[in-house]
Amino acid sequence: MIDKFVASALEAVADVRDGATVLIGGFGQVGTPNHLIEALCERGLRDLTVVSNNAGTGAHGLARLMAEGRVRKVICSYPRSRGSVVLEELYREGRIELEVVPQGTMAERMRAAGAGIPAFWTPTAAGTQLGEGKEVRAFGGRACVLEHALKGDVALIEAWEADRWGNLTYRMSGRNFNPVMAMAADLTIVQTQHRVALGELDPERIVTPGVFVDRVVHIPYGKPRLW
Amino acid sequence: MIDKFVASALEAVADVRDGATVLIGGFGQVGTPNHLIEALCERGLRDLTVVSNNAGTGAHGLARLMAEGRVRKVICSYPRSRGSVVLEELYREGRIELEVVPQGTMAERMRAAGAGIPAFWTPTAAGTQLGEGKEVRAFGGRACVLEHALKGDVALIEAWEADRWGNLTYRMSGRNFNPVMAMAADLTIVQTQHRVALGELDPERIVTPGVFVDRVVHIPYGKPRLW
Amino acid sequence: MDTVVDVVPLDRHGMARRLAADIPEGWVVNLGIGIPTLVSDHVPAEREVIFQAENGVIGVGPAPPPAEEDPWLINAGKQMVTLRPGGSFVSQSDSFALIRGGHLDLCVLGAFEVAENGDIANWAISSNEKAPAVGGAMDLAAGAKRLWVIMEHTTKDGRPRLVKRCSYPLTALGVVSRVYTNLAVLDVTPEGFAVRDMIPGMTLEALQARTEAKLRPAA
Amino acid sequence: MDTVVDVVPLDRHGMARRLAADIPEGWVVNLGIGIPTLVSDHVPAEREVIFQAENGVIGVGPAPPPAEEDPWLINAGKQMVTLRPGGSFVSQSDSFALIRGGHLDLCVLGAFEVAENGDIANWAISSNEKAPAVGGAMDLAAGAKRLWVIMEHTTKDGRPRLVKRCSYPLTALGVVSRVYTNLAVLDVTPEGFAVRDMIPGMTLEALQARTEAKLRPAA
Numbered sequence: 078m079i080d081k082f083v084a085s086a087l088e089a090v091a092d093v094r095d096g097a098t099v100l101i102g103g104f105g106q107v108g109t110p111n112h113l114i115e116a117l118c119e120r121g122l123r124d125l126t127v128v129s130n131n132a133g134t135g136a137h138g139l140a141r142l143m144a145e146g147r148v149r150k151v152i153c154s155y156p157r158s159r160g161s162v163v164l165e166e167l168y169r170e171g172r173i174e175l176e177v178v179p180q181g182t183m184a185e186r187m188r189a190a191g192a193g194i195p196a197f198w199t200p201t202a203a204g205t206q207l208g209e210g211k212e213v214r215a216f217g218g219r220a221c222v223l224e225h226a227l228k229g230d231v232a233l234i235e236a237w238e239a240d241r242w243g244n245l246t247y248r249m250s251g252r253n254f255n256p257v258m259a260m261a262a263d264l265t266i267v268q269t270q271h272r273v274a275l276g277e278l279d280p281e282r283i284v285t286p287g288v289f290v291d292r293v294v295h296i297p298y299g300k301p302r303l304w
Numbered sequence: 305m306i307d308k309f310v311a312s313a314l315e316a317v318a319d320v321r322d323g324a325t326v327l328i329g330g331f332g333q334v335g336t337p338n339h340l341i342e343a344l345c346e347r348g349l350r351d352l353t354v355v356s357n358n359a360g361t362g363a364h365g366l367a368r369l370m371a372e373g374r375v376r377k378v379i380c381s382y383p384r385s386r387g388s389v390v391l392e393e394l395y396r397e398g399r400i401e402l403e404v405v406p407q408g409t410m411a412e413r414m415r416a417a418g419a420g421i422p423a424f425w426t427p428t429a430a431g432t433q434l435g436e437g438k439e440v441r442a443f444g445g446r447a448c449v450l451e452h453a454l455k456g457d458v459a460l461i462e463a464w465e466a467d468r469w470g471n472l473t474y475r476m477s478g479r480n481f482n483p484v485m486a487m488a489a490d491l492t493i494v495q496t497q498h499r500v501a502l503g504e505l506d507p508e509r510i511v512t513p514g515v516f517v518d519r520v521v522h523i524p525y526g527k528p529r530l531w
Numbered sequence: 532m533d534t535v536v537d538v539v540p541l542d543r544h545g546m547a548r549r550l551a552a553d554i555p556e557g558w559v560v561n562l563g564i565g566i567p568t569l570v571s572d573h574v575p576a577e578r579e580v581i582f583q584a585e586n587g588v589i590g591v592g593p594a595p596p597p598a599e600e601d602p603w604l605i606n607a608g609k610q611m612v613t614l615r616p617g618g619s620f621v622s623q624s625d626s627f628a629l630i631r632g633g634h635l636d637l638c639v640l641g642a643f644e645v646a647e648n649g650d651i652a653n654w655a656i657s658s659n660e661k662a663p664a665v666g667g668a669m670d671l672a673a674g675a676k677r678l679w680v681i682m683e684h685t686t687k688d689g690r691p692r693l694v695k696r697c698s699y700p701l702t703a704l705g706v707v708s709r710v711y712t713n714l715a716v717l718d719v720t721p722e723g724f725a726v727r728d729m730i731p732g733m734t735l736e737a738l739q740a741r742t743e744a745k746l747r748p749a750a
Numbered sequence: 751m752d753t754v755v756d757v758v759p760l761d762r763h764g765m766a767r768r769l770a771a772d773i774p775e776g777w778v779v780n781l782g783i784g785i786p787t788l789v790s791d792h793v794p795a796e797r798e799v800i801f802q803a804e805n806g807v808i809g810v811g812p813a814p815p816p817a818e819e820d821p822w823l824i825n826a827g828k829q830m831v832t833l834r835p836g837g838s839f840v841s842q843s844d845s846f847a848l849i850r851g852g853h854l855d856l857c858v859l860g861a862f863e864v865a866e867n868g869d870i871a872n873w874a875i876s877s878n879e880k881a882p883a884v885g886g887a888m889d890l891a892a893g894a895k896r897l898w899v900i901m902e903h904t905t906k907d908g909r910p911r912l913v914k915r916c917s918y919p920l921t922a923l924g925v926v927s928r929v930y931t932n933l934a935v936l937d938v939t940p941e942g943f944a945v946r947d948m949i950p951g952m953t954l955e956a957l958q959a960r961t962e963a964k965l966r967p968a969a
């Protein structure tokens with residue numbers, strides 16, 4: 078019997094390694110796998126590359142991971158959120174690498190990784206600072222830059238419902254980066270608000286098929302704390 | 305008030321032009337916009353390019369469109385279905401152009417058109433007959449071919465439910481190419497089995513947001529006839 | 532610079548109202564952070580305009596009353612919002628497929644500068660002190676069918692924002708089609724900025740004095 | 751060619767049964783048209799294997815009894831199927847993202863020929879009489895984590911199908927990892943075909959006589 082549920086967040090992240098590239102879902106504080114990130118902090122890893130839209134607020138989650146010196150590089154679109162002081166400080170002191178990527182390009186690069194596309198052309202960022210150093214080619218008279226797939230060793234995801242095959246649904250704007258990150262990593266780990274029996278989810282309403290999921294932890298966290 | 309419903313299939317396709325590229329949803333006979341295709345036949349157009357996974361069976365739908373000489377070129381992955389005699393005959397006689405595309409590449413080329421990606425690299429077909437003449441580049445040591453976005457002037461789609469904004473759901477394997485074609489054309493026309501009030505569809509269960517849809521015709525066609 | 536007597540520049544809401552008046556029913560619209568966000572407040576409820584947020588909300592409604600706030604439902608500015616009947620949720624990748632694939636009828640962004648060739652600079656100041664943050668600005672600017680900018684006509688110290696060439700880092704090249712300022716509405720044309728209309732009392736000469744790029748009246 | 755006495759080649763179901771025995775629980779598997787489709791019948795119901803069909807069905811179950819047939823639910827071979835509890839529906843683009851993105855643990859295809867370097871030819875004969883039809887074969891062959899081929903060891907007139915180089919048009923290059931025939935199971939290794947096992951009574955010599963490529967026993 079397939080059963081992707083594991084007992085705890087710590088168990089779920091037990092084999093993440095030093096130097097891993099970790100995709101972390103969520104937009105703002107919504108749909109963020111906060112318990113999995115805290116568990117990752119407990120592991121005391123080194124040299125992680127983190128891909129996340131935002132770069133953490135306050136002293137928890139991703140901000141804690143960075144503050145404790147676990148992160149060598151952050152790839153994100155919007156590091157400057159309310160209370161994102163940790164990254165600002167590390168960045169100013171040159172103690173962290175930062176790759177700023179347009180949000181849509183970031184999503185598309187992960188979708189490409191998940192869909193077997195090694196690289197694609199996009200007009201986004203062509204002719205701008207963020208396009209510097211990239212290969213340029215015109216399509217239909219429009220300058221485009223070549224962007225490469227962005228693959229994770231691990232993805233940390235928050236879902237609303239999950240069954241033992243790892244089928245997932247999301248709640249409202251908690252969907253955000255979670256489905257695309259789920260398909261873009263070698264090891265996809267999910268924290269879910271609700272655990273449901275196999276067959277309980279309407280097959281038409283499953284957003285992430287379990288095919289993309291490796292482990293699930295049931296963490297009925299409740300409402301996101303916005304700030 | 306936004307209301308994308310029109311009265312008839314004929315009205316829905318009234319402004320499709322000679323030479324148009326028409327994306328036609330469906331896989332086998334499931335999820336096929338059969339009434340819209342028949343309406344297109346009535347228009348008596350010329351030089352259409354049709355993009356469809358299969359190339360029609362029997363004497364109806366796409367087979368009729370081709371038999372009546374409306375189609376200059378077919379882009380598809382699997383022209384050889386049970387009863388696909390019309391295409392076979394036209395092809396043998398050199399009276400129709402045929403571009404055979406791997407099914408996943410065909411889907412991805414339309415997804416690229418819908419997502420603003422002018423071109424992408426894929427290992428599919430590299431080193432084969434279907435990759436001949438295409439630009440080749442290795443990524444991670446693996447040969448890939450460059451594939452270009454495939455955009456429609458018009459897409460003909462079958463949905464299960466639709467509301468006046470054009471939000472769509474599909475039924476089981478009737479989903480197939482319909483969502484990707486809906487986003488890949490300048491003008492997307494839908495025939496729907498069920499018409500529902502705005503707000504009746506669960507926002508988490510809408511597969512194609514109305515943003516991608518231009519016109520909807522209510523055609524309670526019933527079960528697909530498999531052959 | 533000459534003085535224009537009796538001219539009252541639009542405030543933020545006045546600018547948003549002016550722009551909102553030009554959005555027809557049925558358009559799919561993304562609003563940037565800041566003044567652009569105010570635009571939706573000035574579209575009459577009976578005119579159906581579909582507002583889209585980068586984080587996958589299609590059919591964004593007005594801010595909820597406090598009792599109905601739901602932290603699961605936020606917009607790209609991380610503010611709590613509502614969903615209109617007919618709204619739906621998609622992933623970030625599907626949301627940006629919509630944005631980048633040319634399915635937005637309109638995107639409204641704020642800016643530091645707009646150049647007469649349609650270049651926009653709105654994401655970074657040149658200083659390297661702070662971590663740069665781009666969000667979805669480059670995707671929106673490059674992807675929408677129409678890009679309208681809403682901004683003050685000049686900086687606080689009177690420096691023009693409608694310029695010959697942008698001095699700030701670019702967001703996208705040649706994409707702005709119209710600019711709404713506190714003083715005027717201007718189209719970006721192949722011949723540069725064309726003034727569509729001005730606030731009462733404003734003259735083309737006075738507007739030109741506040742603008743680096745050359746202005747001409749709209750045809 | 752020598753004669754092997756008392757050897758009964760596997761029939762189609764025997765081949766499918768032999769392959770099914772090697773699929774562990776939990777794998778995500780796509781089965782091609784023809785003999786591959788039979789494989790699912792030989793996976794015991796209690797061993798959960800997730801069968802995927804190109805047309806967006808994940809968790810394909812067995813064929814329905816006639817009373818429960820639903821024409822809305824077909825597989826890539828256009829046969830009516832069922833959906834297992836836990837199954838789901840996705841679009842063709844999401845289905846091929848799954849296939850091409852390396853999320854299939856296994857794809858099983860039929861073939862005309864497999865070469866000792868792992869090349870597979872299964873989609874077209876060289877003749878130009880009929881319209882060529884590729885379907886999803888090239889995507890599956892290039893995209894799956896493992897590609898196993900199931901086919902008769904030789905053609906009906908005794909011509910080898912396990913060859914040094916394919917003579918038919920290729921489907922994908924260097925991707926086959928194992929071949930199940932009516933006579934043997936062979937791994938494709940950097941050194942060519944290695945025989946894992948043979949049907950009772952078959953010898954390596956007799957198998958070699960029916961094979962163009964050089965065979966060696968598995969390590």
